[in-house]
Amino acid sequence: MSSRELTFAEAIREGIYQELKRDDRVFVMGEDVGFEDGAFRVTSGFLKEFGHERIRDTPISENGFVGAGVAAAILGMRPVVELMFADFTGVAMDQIYNQAGKLRYMSGGQVKVPLVIRMAMGGGLSAAAQHSQCLYSIFAHVPGLKIVVPSNSYDAKGLIISSIRADDPVMFFEHKALYDKKLGMVPDESYEIPLGKADVKRNGNDVTVVATAMMVHRALEAAEQLQKEGVSVEVIDPRTLVPLDRTAIFSSVKKTGRIVIVDEDYERCGFAAEVSALIAEHGFDLLDAPIIRVATRNVPIPFNPALEDAVIPNSERIKNAINEVMMA
């Protein structure tokens, strides 16, 4: 199997491209997906190859075209809808959480909703409060949506392919500061990574760190530094928040007895809180130290880079948290 290094954006692009080639039910829809190759160039060259019918530039009408994607999905198409920024889900919220997430249930299982909604998320670009949020926790909170948050190129390609092939609606969150990073080797051919399967990004024995997207990289940095201080950190990337691979998290904690959860979404009622609650409820006896969450502060994301860095978890904060659970 031949493979080469791809950026995060190139990997996602290749996954969508291969699905467009393989399955004529797949089409791409969103703002500037054709005319501009997508705001982050994930759909570059698609318009030229597949034309305006399948690479459909939309007006700035998120609620309208997300809803169009929902109905196309229930009628058997495989729409890949791009929302540009996760922050824009707010204007399409009804179609996401009341329609896409509920039509199968409300209809008593009459329909499937094989819809993918892709969007860029995350901070680090001084994009300020309305272009830097993660927000996946909101969608994990609502029943009916699968939540995918990849952290490297290999995962991104396999997960976008699985998401397009999935029969349920998938919210696919892409960290925008990762797009142009070469994040590992990616096979040429098409492959799937099952939704609901975590990946151990680093093996360790002393403490478990659960992290997603950019936070995986920051956790790995912290782990590298701590290795020199004699602390062996295991880093687990759940990759999908719904469904969540609880088994992988629990078996790691069983080994280490300690857990830090790193989450770039807001701390309050967030994904880290969910993992924390699961461990507290079902794995309390496994713990040798209190659980620590390292998440984004409960404030809007500030514009100033130094302020932004102060609210989003960095490797220093992660390291401190790990040291804290190690001392307990």
Add this chain to the structure above:
Amino acid sequence: METSLANERLLEMYQRMLLIRKFEEKVRDLFASGRIPGFVHLYIGEEAIAVGVAAALRESDYVTSTHRGHGHCIARGADVRRMMAELFGKRDGYCKGKGGSMHMFDVSLGILGANGIVAAGCPLAVGAGLTAHLRKTDQVVVGFFGDGATNHGTVHESLNLSAVWKLPIVWVCENNLYAEATPIWATVNISDIAQMGGSYNIPSTIVDGNDVFAVYDAAKVAVKRARAGEGPTLIECKTYRHRGHYEGDPVIYRTRDQEQEWFKKDPIPKFESRLITDGKVTEAKLGSIRLGVEKLIDDAVQFAENSPAPQTEEALDDVFVVPEEALL
């Protein structure tokens, strides 16, 4: 006005209108006696619209509906037994008791759901139209919405998308003069909703929504345009709901005089006298249709009563295609 409809079709339309009326009256009584839980919004007074439009459609066409959706479903040929069972929350209901009045759904009849969110069916109509367009079928989609929906951005996004993509959609605005309790003069600064079509270069027409012939004629023209690939049409049907916005609504916002004026324009007696005057049917024939409808309603109630209640664990099914994933 001479109609092109054959006698048999006319009687079928009459039967459907009456079936809607009697179904809704039965629901009103069952709701009042506490045998139907939840909220119900009845279609009494607006039957000519659903039936006039449905008469212009083929079986393979689609409709999206509203919170006041029973009439649209019956007009499309939905089984009143399964509808009643759904209102009772029973397992043989269209949605296995998980949807109720506001989510009546029969994808096999092209009914893409009543909808509990005002205007939310409109983007779904766009998606159904887009699917027909992408598959190059000649299917047509009817998007029903009320006057109350027209101040929702989603309606404008949908009208625009349908026009700019030239989709095979017939937009049908059921203008019953009240957005829930608020009169239309307090919600829009135009006298006719049809004026809105002009902003999107959508041909628009206004009809007497209580005259099934007028509705049918307008729908026929619009459906023909849509099927020929000439794009969407907006039909505004002026009408009046005989009941409140919901059952239990004290209707303090309308005068009894206004109601009496509109009750005189009841679409069903209007249709009956037209049929008699035109010599299309005898009073005896109408009588036998009425008896048949009464029997269907009695059967529906009996069917609903006899249908088993869902098991409580069924509440956890139908979120995702693999049910267990919803719990992870």
